[in-house]
Amino acid sequence: MTDQTRDDLPVVRDHRRQWRNCLYVYPVISRRARGLSIGVNINPDKTCNFSCLYCQIDRRARRNLDTVDIPTLAAELGQAMRAAQNGDLWREPRFAEVPPELRKINDIAFSGDGEPTCLPNFDQAVAAATQVKRRFGRDDVRIVVITNASRLDESQVARALPLLDANNGQIWAKLDAGSEEYFRQVNRPAGDITLHKVLDNIIAVARSRPVVIQSLFFRIAGQAPPAAEIDAYCARLREITAAGGRIELVQVHTIARPPQDPAASSLPDWALDAVAAKVRQAAPGLRVETYYGHDVPPQQQL
Numbered sequence: 001m002t003d004q005t006r007d008d009l010p011v012v013r014d015h016r017r018q019w020r021n022c023l024y025v026y027p028v029i030s031r032r033a034r035g036l037s038i039g040v041n042i043n044p045d046k047t048c049n050f051s052c053l054y055c056q057i058d059r060r061a062r063r064n065l066d067t068v069d070i071p072t073l074a075a076e077l078g079q080a081m082r083a084a085q086n087g088d089l090w091r092e093p094r095f096a097e098v099p100p101e102l103r104k105i106n107d108i109a110f111s112g113d114g115e116p117t118c119l120p121n122f123d124q125a126v127a128a129a130t131q132v133k134r135r136f137g138r139d140d141v142r143i144v145v146i147t148n149a150s151r152l153d154e155s156q157v158a159r160a161l162p163l164l165d166a167n168n169g170q171i172w173a174k175l176d177a178g179s180e181e182y183f184r185q186v187n188r189p190a191g192d193i194t195l196h197k198v199l200d201n202i203i204a205v206a207r208s209r210p211v212v213i214q215s216l217f218f219r220i221a222g223q224a225p226p227a228a229e230i231d232a233y234c235a236r237l238r239e240i241t242a243a244g245g246r247i248e249l250v251q252v253h254t255i256a257r258p259p260q261d262p263a264a265s266s267l268p269d270w271a272l273d274a275v276a277a278k279v280r281q282a283a284p285g286l287r288v289e290t291y292y293g294h295d296v297p298p299q300q301q302l
Helices: 070-086 122-135 155-166 180-186 195-206 227-242 269-282
Strands: 025-030 035-041 105-111 142-147 169-174 211-216 218-220 247-253 264-266 288-291
Touching (some): 169 195, 195 211, 195 227
Antiparallel strands (some): 218 264
């Protein structure tokens, strides 16, 4: 299955993490959501414990921010939810050309400029999202946590998981590698984070609820991932399911916005399709979607 959202729309390519005067909240039209995703950037200080080779975030300018102000976050979420429901959002120049079929709130997504689970009060931020969507009568809106899975075993996540389970929430876990060596080359984790730890964390969470695996494959200095690495990646997916982890979907991405490191570039469509085909063959019980690199300027397409 391929992505259905219209990539030719400028608003689909516009993922600015700034909207009105908000500190944390930024609505975007998302390819993966196929509609409006209300983004929650609880890392405006750009704190992340990965330094992925393909990341587009410029981390040279940072601000000190240890916690998120929950009342401010809740107010901003309410502002975005209200603007989408009463039509004010669609009258803004940035969103005015969005077609009717995409003018729907699909999710509230914890993503942004870093790893959301790094925040000590991450669970309070999730609780604020559940309360806002309940106040607007939108139990159908999913809460998505997009995470590198390195901190899924920490207390702030343990406190948030029951809230997600009770409020149409889901963990989308990053898995970009099959071997430790490639993991370190591509994700460049801080400290003693290993691929083994990431896999253990995903398995532990996925035993109790289905997760989405979000994987990005790309070229490094013009070279696609080695075939042996894709095989190892498929083996890791099988490892998760063999251990009792439930995978609802595997998202196979490539670079869609210009990365900070010029050595990283997107895979062509045929190469991404080949990766997805190998995943389907190696793990036939898994549903796979592909998301191509159409948003990358021509000079990024080696």
